[in-house]
Structures are given as structure tokens and as C-alpha cells.
Amino acid sequence: MSVSVKDVAAAAAVSVGTVSNVLNRPDKVAPATVARVQAAIDRLGFVRNDAARQLRAGRSRSIGLVVLDSANPFFAEVARGAEERAAREGMAVLLGNSDQTPSRERAYLELFREQRVNGVLLTPTDLEASAVRRLADSGIPLVIVDGELPGGGVPSVAVDDVQGGMLAVAHLLEQGRRRIAYIGGPHSIRQVADRLEGARRALAGVPEATLEVIELDALTVLHGRDAGEEIARRSAADRPDAVFCANDLLAVGVLQGTAILGEVRVPDDLALIGYDDIDFAQSAVVPLSSVRQPARAIGAAAVELLLEALDSEGAAIRHVRFQPELVVRASTGP
């Protein structure tokens, strides 16, 4: 059915070993032979069978990536960064979406092991889970994306979420806001918890400022909208004068929720800042202030660390940590 090296070898009147050499080390073969084999390859339409190559080589040319939520543009960007970096290495990225569900995460990791992927990039549903630890110990190279495994020993790419939270709230305070609300959740997600911690620290220096924490079940536009409506319905006295959302989807939702009632204006009555700086943030009708994370660079760096781990078996474990960046737009404008 399919054309194999054997067919090519016969057509070019050489041995299979030579065909393989043409494919993998053309410099070891006489130019005339290379040409002849190449011609046969083209003529027969030969395509290398990766399964066989993998079987012999013991590993594949692909990388597994499991993200928390593929519908979130932030993770879409991370995936893109990883994909681009991997492509330069001739590798493909297999994308899995755990939807924050440990069982789905486990299913993907199992699949990736069967596929003998070169390594796995993981945004864990739960950093404490022993499953992650076990995976790390199981011999298949692992890089933690957007987090760091307590206890170390596993390379990771992270952004300083505490710092990001500080930036956001410090900015709100600078704008003269004093009654801050933090909307996010669930707090079991490390990113959510860290950003809150950052908010607390920023507030530490301003005694008269207050922080209200509103915990939601998920970080979606709809959840944000509900929260926004609730805030808009309050009396002016009970209402915060600034809201820091754990991500931009929430912030967009809050924007809508407050707009529906038409009473509360952003930014005059309520300053609003999100997190991630997704493409849509600048496109919102009130352009959204946000804390930018270099999503694409994160993905690329994760692949980079994986490549390092592959090259130098068990060498130094690197941790890359990016700094978040405040992006000020109209939603917190003066």
C-alpha cells in the first residue's frame, strides 16, 4: 500500500541503509547517489513512516501540552508560542485541554505517554497532586507552565502573579481609589490566589483602603457579568470604587454587568482592571486596563526548557520567571 524505504532502495538500486543515510545524513553519501535516491523518493512519493522511526529511535518528534482552558485566549497564545518554537525544531505540539478537571488531565497525560512524546508541558489542575510528581519521576521530561512545582526538581516557566496583583492594585490606589474589590475564583487555582496575595500586599501601605474579596466558581465572562450586576445594584455607599479581576474575561463580564443597569459608569464611578491583556481587552468599548503576561513567550520558553532537558539529561533544572507588566487604558483612566 504505502511506499517504504525498501521500495525506494530497489528503485534507486541501492540498499535500504543508504536510503536511510540519504534521509538522515546526506553528507555521508556520495552526491551522485543522493541525487539518484532523491529522484526515486520523489518519483514514488515516499513519505517516511514516523511510527517506525520512533519505534527504533525510542522517542517521537512531538511534545504534549495540557492547558487549563483552551477557550481562554491567554492559553491559546501560550499554545501558539509553544507551537512556533517547536516547529523550528521540526516538532509538533499535541494540544490537550483539561478544562480544570483532574480526570481529563490524567487521560491526556496517559495518551501522551502511549505516544511516547518527547516531553510534556503542563499547566497543572492542581500543583499539589501527587500525579504530577509521579509523572515527573516517570522518566518523561516535564515542564510546568505558568506555575512552579513545590519541592523543585522540575523545570518551570512562571510569571510572578503576586507582583502582577501588586501592580494592578497599586495602580488603582494611585488613581485615588480606596475601596477595592477583588473578583476571582476558585482560590484553589494558584494564579487566582497569588494575584489576591499581591493585592493584599499593595494595600498594606495604605491603611485607609479596604479590600473586598468576591469569590466565583469560574473565570468566565458570564460569571463576571453576574458579579458586575450585583455590584451595580448596590447603593453608591456600599459599592467599591475599583475592581480588580483575576482575568480579562471576568473584567469584560463586569463591564457588561454594570452597563446593563446603566447607573455605574466605568471608569468614573468604578475603575476596572483585568489580567492577561488578551487581545480583546484593548478592543472593549471601554478599553480595559490589564496586567500583561507574555503569553507567547511563555509557550516558547517552555519548549526551550524542554529541549534543554532533552539535550542534557538531568543537568541543571532551570526556572524561567517572567515579570508582568501594567497596561493602563481607559477603564482606570483619570
Add this chain to the structure above:
Amino acid sequence: MSVSVKDVAAAAAVSVGTVSNVLNRPDKVAPATVARVQAAIDRLGFVRNDAARQLRAGRSRSIGLVVLDSANPFFAEVARGAEERAAREGMAVLLGNSDQTPSRERAYLELFREQRVNGVLLTPTDLEASAVRRLADSGIPLVIVDGELPGGGVPSVAVDDVQGGMLAVAHLLEQGRRRIAYIGGPHSIRQVADRLEGARRALAGVPEATLEVIELDALTVLHGRDAGEEIARRSAADRPDAVFCANDLLAVGVLQGTAILGEVRVPDDLALIGYDDIDFAQSAVVPLSSVRQPARAIGAAAVELLLEALDSEGAAIRHVRFQPELVVRASTGP
């Protein structure tokens, strides 16, 4: 290094053939033996090597999917639908992003052939391209997603974009709008051209209505914003009273563009309708009317067709065609 069936066989004191049967046809093996082998598998931590299985079976457990733009939420949903359907079959989806570039598309298709994927789901950058035809003839099952290959012979999943265009513009006409603008581009993209054709047909029955066609280079929020600003700057007399955008990203952009100048109000001065009904459409500050495409169902159906093609080699070629659905929200409200 890695545990193989041979190791398991030795540990369970059976032959490798029996281990394989336990893995693939447990019913053909005596229950006691199954238990013993299973125990050995668990104890040794055996993980099936997919490369070897593939090599023997001649095909893999994965499906390739190449989309035009993974940053577009519509395609993200399609991918998700495909992924979910494939997962039920124990298959994985390899996602490639062509970014509307034929060369990137080609690179992914080549990769997928090397990986001996079970089949390819493709949103072609160019339906006319002979490369697509060649792929279809090369023995690897192909399903066209969101399109149909002229000349037939390839299963496909499509949505009737002409019908969608008609729905959108007919709705605008019903609202009493007469000076319609269509914003989209490039027209070489089939979807863009078909939606325009639909718009023209809807207008055919209303002689006094006019259609202005504004062609852009890409379907992004930023392109839409520029177009929106341009429209907002016109005098009321030169301005359309309704805009139909080739997708929701554009429509969101137009919404912003017009809002910036503050002169033109949606929907009073300008009715606005988009296409795709992405999640954000209902979340826009002026909730966006749109034409819904069942993105997830499209992805699932594509996998379905692929499975059929795999089961019944060369049986009837099916074409699934979904009907688009008008979703009316405030942006075209009375």
C-alpha cells in the same frame, strides 16, 4: 529502559500474544489469566508503545486538524467539537494552525502524513489548490471542514454561508434598513464571498435598497475598528444605516470604531450584525446580533465523517450541511 509486553509476559508467565489479547480482546482470554496479566501490567507500570502498535497496524490513533486561524474563537470551538468526538473513540486530535498561509498548511499536512494520522480534517486556505486534490488522492482520508471541494469525491462539513448572508440582510431589511454595507475580506476566502452572495440575494427583492461593499485585508477586530471609524466620520447622508460584517471580530471592531467618535449610535443610527455568534458577541456592550454556526457540531460531524470513511473504505461520500441560524440581539434591535 521501558517496560514492554515481553516483560509483562514473563512476569505473568504467559506469552506475549496473550498479553496483547488481554490488552485488545480481553473476552478471548480466560478471566483468571486476564487478572494475572493485569496485575503484572499494574505492578510493572507498563504503558503501551503506540509507535509499535501503529507500525503494525499501519495507522495511528490520531487525527490531524488544520484550521485557518486558531485565534478565532469559532475555530477554537470547532477544534473542541472535534476533540471531544475523537476522544470518545480513543483518538487524539493534532491541531495545526495554517494562519491562512498555504506554505504553513503544506507543512502541517506533510507532518501529518509522516505521522500516519488516521485522517485529516482540513479548512483549506484555497479550495482550488491542487495540493488539496492531491492529498485527497494520496490515500489518506480527508474531510473538508467548512467548505466543499469542487468536483466532489471528498466528504465535507459545511454551513450554508449564502443562506447565512441572506438571513442577516433579510433581517436588516425587515427592520426597515435600506442602505446596507457589507464589510469583509479578502473575497478570495470562500466564506466571505458566499456571505456576500447571500446578501445580494436578499437585496434582490427590495429594489430601493442599496449595498455598499467594503473589502478588507483580514477579519480582525482591528480591521473592523478602522472600517467603523471611517463610517462614523461620514456625513449622515453618506452613511449606511446598517452594516453586515463577515464575522463577529469585525463587528466588534466596527462597534468600537463607531463608539470612539460618539456620533453614531448602535442600533439607532446604525444597525450592526456579525457572523459566527462567538461567545463574546452576546457579551459585547451592545449585544451583537449574529448568524450562528454550530461550531462544535461542525467539528464533531467532521470526525464522524472521517470515522465513516475509515470504516467503509470508499463507500458513499457524505456531505453534511448545517443551516445557519439568525440570532437577534440589541445591535439590530428596534
Add this chain to the structure above:
DNA sequence: ATCCAGCCGTGAATCGTTTCAAACTGTAAT
């Protein structure tokens, strides 16, 4: 002449799983 070193090319062994004809078991029918 003889030897050596480089270069090329060879082909059998190998990876781990699946498949399948054949062998083996125990039971039932003759």
C-alpha cells in the same frame, strides 16, 4: 608491490506490538 586510510555502501539485527495458524487442553458425544 604493498600497505594504509578514507570513503561509500551493504545488509542483518533491532525496536515493541499485533496477528494468526497451529498446538494444546479438557469435555462431551459416539
Add this chain to the structure above:
DNA sequence: ATTACAGTTTGAAACGATTCACGGCTGGAT
């Protein structure tokens, strides 16, 4: 006792690319 038969299990062949020890050849040095 013999045969039939279904239910199990076996073990070797096969999938296709890669690897590597080895042999043939050429040309230059001795």
C-alpha cells in the same frame, strides 16, 4: 477408546526505519 470440538494459549512473522560492524574500492605513501 476414539473422535469432535470449543475454548485457550502459543510463538514466530511482520510492520518500516535506523544503526553499525564490516567489506570493497581508490589513490597516495612507502
